[in-house]
Amino acid sequence: MTEAIHHFIDGKPVSGRSTRTSDVYWPMTGEVAAKVALADAADVRSAVESAKAAQPGWAATNPQRRARVMMKFVDLLNRDMDKLADRLAREHGKTLADAKGDIQRGLEVAEFACGIPHLLKGDYTEGAGPGIDLYSMRQPLGVVAGITPFNFPAMIPLWKAAPAIACGNAFILKPSERAPSVPMMLAALMIEAGLPPGILNVVNGDKVAVDAILDDPDIMAVGFVGSSTIAQYVYARGAANGKRVQCFGGAKNHMIIMPDADLDLATDALIGAGYGSAGERCMAISVAVPVGPGTAERLLVKLVPRVESLKVGPSTSLDADLGPLVTKAHLDKVRGYVDLGVSEGANLVVDGRDFKLQGYENGFYMGGCLFDHVTPDMRIYKEEIFGPVLSVVRAKDYDEALRLPSEHEYGNGVAIFTRDGDTARDFAARVNVGMVGINVPIPVPLAYYTFGGWKRSGFGDLNQHGPDAIRFYTKTKTITSRWPSGIRAGAEFSIPTMK
Ligand code: NAD
Numbered sequence: 289m290t291e292a293i294h295h296f297i298d299g300k301p302v303s304g305r306s307t308r309t310s311d312v313y314w315p316m317t318g319e320v321a322a323k324v325a326l327a328d329a330a331d332v333r334s335a336v337e338s339a340k341a342a343q344p345g346w347a348a349t350n351p352q353r354r355a356r357v358m359m360k361f362v363d364l365l366n367r368d369m370d371k372l373a374d375r376l377a378r379e380h381g382k383t384l385a386d387a388k389g390d391i392q393r394g395l396e397v398a399e400f401a402c403g404i405p406h407l408l409k410g411d412y413t414e415g416a417g418p419g420i421d422l423y424s425m426r427q428p429l430g431v432v433a434g435i436t437p438f439n440f441p442a443m444i445p446l447w448k449a450a451p452a453i454a455c456g457n458a459f460i461l462k463p464s465e466r467a468p469s470v471p472m473m474l475a476a477l478m479i480e481a482g483l484p485p486g487i488l489n490v491v492n493g494d495k496v497a498v499d500a501i502l503d504d505p506d507i508m509a510v511g512f513v514g515s516s517t518i519a520q521y522v523y524a525r526g527a528a529n530g531k532r533v534q535c536f537g538g539a540k541n542h543m544i545i546m547p548d549a550d551l552d553l554a555t556d557a558l559i560g561a562g563y564g565s566a567g568e569r570c571m572a573i574s575v576a577v578p579v580g581p582g583t584a585e586r587l588l589v590k591l592v593p594r595v596e597s598l599k600v601g602p603s604t605s606l607d608a609d610l611g612p613l614v615t616k617a618h619l620d621k622v623r624g625y626v627d628l629g630v631s632e633g634a635n636l637v638v639d640g641r642d643f644k645l646q647g648y649e650n651g652f653y654m655g656g657c658l659f660d661h662v663t664p665d666m667r668i669y670k671e672e673i674f675g676p677v678l679s680v681v682r683a684k685d686y687d688e689a690l691r692l693p694s695e696h697e698y699g700n701g702v703a704i705f706t707r708d709g710d711t712a713r714d715f716a717a718r719v720n721v722g723m724v725g726i727n728v729p730i731p732v733p734l735a736y737y738t739f740g741g742w743k744r745s746g747f748g749d750l751n752q753h754g755p756d757a758i759r760f761y762t763k764t765k766t767i768t769s770r771w772p773s774g775i776r777a778g779a780e781f782s783i784p785t786m787k
Pocket residue numbers: 435436437438439440462463464465493494495498499513514515516518519536537538539569570672674700741745
């Protein structure tokens with residue numbers, strides 16, 4: 289029987305008012321496993337009302353007690369890791385091991401949020417003037433929201449919800465309608481950890497729910513992750529309504545392979561970062577840039593057999609390298625890009641378009657594809673494909689290799705593989721991209737640093753998680769106080785200065 293997934297409001301699953309639904313697939317078999325409710329504006333409003341009623345009490349709960357809820361939540365994530373990973377893998381398509389990584393990377397941000405008593409401390413200056421003390425405090429915004437993509441159903445909701453909640457806000461999560469189960473499970477675990485009802489509400493839905501969030505006057509801030517076109521739309525509409533907004537978008541991540549690089553290391557890196565999670569990662573490597581004469585040939589000798597022998601399997605298989613793509617529509621889109629690359633004149637060295645998995649003929653599988661001789665004018669280079677497709681763009685020298693990611697419209701992540709410290713240091717300083725790996729293919733910073741791309745990969749001025757998350761989900765108040773109050777300076781008509 290097909291499961292029905294509704295919303296999670298006021299501490300429990302609730303059916304909404306809207307009767308619209310969307311199919312949720314299990315990509316490894318292709319079956320419709322559930323129908324998820326698609327909220328209308330009234331459903332969003334009921335989540336906001338619940339959040340608004342609960343938030344003042346939560347903000348008044350001291351930070352150490354809020355941290356304890358987060359600590360308990362981390363324990364529960366560890367307790368339920370296998371169950372969460374199993375559902376995540378089935379609904380998204382990624383392998384079980386990768387699904388655990390998805391949860392773990394979210395859990396680490398929840399661990400960071402356990403430090404909230406320290407993270408919320410303000411500044412204090414005693415004696416800034418005669419009898420004057422100056423100090424600042426960070427206060428929660430109130431009700432805030434997060435809109436998240438399909439490809440990290442645990443990690444990205446937790447990157448947003450954990451810091452926002454620890455700061456004393458109430459959080460409304462609108463997860464992807466393609467992978468809604470795990471966000472619902474996370475909300476139930478938060479309640480089990482002791483979070484008061486209403487502080488984390490999950491509203492499932494599509495554009496209708498997103499627009500209702502963006503237009504709701506009681507939602508003070510919106511964090512978004514998804515494709516760049518929608519990111520820009522959410523940024524513009526949220527900001528026009530006076531909200532604080534940060535939006536993270538798509539990517540085209542390059543990996544530069546210098547002539548002196550360890551090519552075995554570089555090949556391992558390209559295989560994992562290019563094809564892991566079937567390329568459905570915003571930090572996947574989708575462009576390999578071998579530099580200088582002969583480097584491409586030396587690299588391809590190692591790379592081609594590895595792409596040809598990738599193990600594509602069902603998400604629950606323990607030895608698959610990658611699973612299926614998320615939906616049939618997405619599979620068709622990715623295959624369409626491979627067709628396009630062929631017609632644009634790129635050399636398709638490995639063709640995984642017709643891959644079929646025996647026993648899983650209706651699953652959304654595709655084998656790894658590898659293009660050589662891709663050039664910057666081709667659409668397969670310019671656009672995000674988001675599938676197991678790697679393009680080799682040959683650069684004649686370092687300067688050309690540095691220019692490629694720097695001039696690309698996306699600027700999420702980039703990597704350089706080299707044994708030369710001078711080159712690595714120069715690259716890290718000059719490349720026009722937000723996150724850089726040196727002999728590291730997926731440079732996702734740890735929870736206590738911040739994550740964010742540049743150019744069309746990020747809209748807004750603060751990053752995700754780390755100290756920026758605390759800044760994003762709080763407002764700063766600065767207090768100038770004079771004690772004893774009786775110090776008289778007389779009436780001052782010009783602006784006070786320190787002269
Ligand atoms: P998407 O843009 O289709 O959807 C993201 C969210 O927006 C979902 O919650 C969806 O319901 C909502 N949405 C979709 N269409 C909408 C519309 N027309 N109006 C309003 N809301 C809408 O993205 P996706 O396919 O779920 O995720 C993949 C994309 O996310 C890729 O581009 C990937 O690079 C990007 N991504 C970026 C990061 C990052 O941190 N930069 C991280 C993960 C994924």
